[in-house]
Amino acid sequence: MANDKICIFCGEKLGLFGSTHISCAGTYQPCCKNCSKEIEPLSEIEQCRRALQSGLAVSPEKLEERIRFMETVPDSRLACLRCGGPMKFLSVRLLDSSPAFDGILSTSFPVLPAFCEKCGRYEFFEPSTVRADAKLAWLIRHDTGE
Numbered sequence: 001m002a003n004d005k006i007c008i009f010c011g012e013k014l015g016l017f018g019s020t021h022i023s024c025a026g027t028y029q030p031c032c033k034n035c036s037k038e039i040e041p042l043s044e045i046e047q048c049r050r051a052l053q054s055g056l057a058v059s060p061e062k063l064e065e066r067i068r069f070m071e072t073v074p075d076s077r078l079a080c081l082r083c084g085g086p087m088k089f090l091s092v093r094l095l096d097s098s099p100a101f102d103g104i105l106s107t108s109f110p111v112l113p114a115f116c117e118k119c120g121r122y123e124f125f126e127p128s129t130v131r132a133d134a135k136l137a138w139l140i141r142h143d144t145g146e
Contacts, residue, residue, distance in 0.1 A: 008056040009035040024048045025066030027059045045070045069134075073142075076135035078114060078123075085118030089143040091126050112140070 005014045008029045020036045021028040024047050031039065039047055046065050051057040078087040094108040111124040131137045140146070 005030045006056060007032040007035050008051055008054055008058065009039060011054065011056065022047060022051075024051050024057070025059075025062045027062050029058055068098050070138070073138050076133075077139060078136075080116035080119060080121050081123070082121045083116060083119040085116045087116055087123065089112040089114045089140045091144045091146075095124070 005019065006012065007014055007019075011034075012032050013031055014032060019030060020033055020089045020101050022031050022036060024041055024044070027030070031053050039050060043051070045067055048070075052060055052063050052067075057063055075109045079085065080087055092110050092112050095111045096108045098107045110127050112130055113122055113124055113129040115122045131140065
């Protein structure tokens with residue numbers, strides 16, 4: 001029957017109340033609650049790999065494309081200008097550029113800080129410009145937990 005769904009991880013038939021879903025590469029994959037508890041803590045790339053292992057995944061081509069994308073992302077990490085070490089992103093902060101710190105008359109603007117774990121150097125970026133690059137946007141989400 002068309003309404004009979006199965007867990008893409010273990011192959012178990014899903015009932016009305018015993019099912020949930022996991023989002024892998026932007027596609028909802030039906031799964032049982034037991035598999036959901038096991039799969040949710042895993043990284044996105046590992047979730048996609050496990051979904052493909054069973055051969056039951058919805059839109060496997062999207063999952064394979066996402067895996068290839070995530071495997072190339074570490075090569076896109078920015079390098080420190082001082083020592084060449086990898087830069088790690090932090091959450092967006094507001095930078096105050098005026099001498100008035102009262103908050104009403106002060107002028108502030110958002111910056112996206114990144115720091116080098118090797119030498120401690122910080123660099124600041126304009127958030128929307130950096131997020132326009134898909135690989136850097138993924139690194140920002142990964143580093144900041146967004």
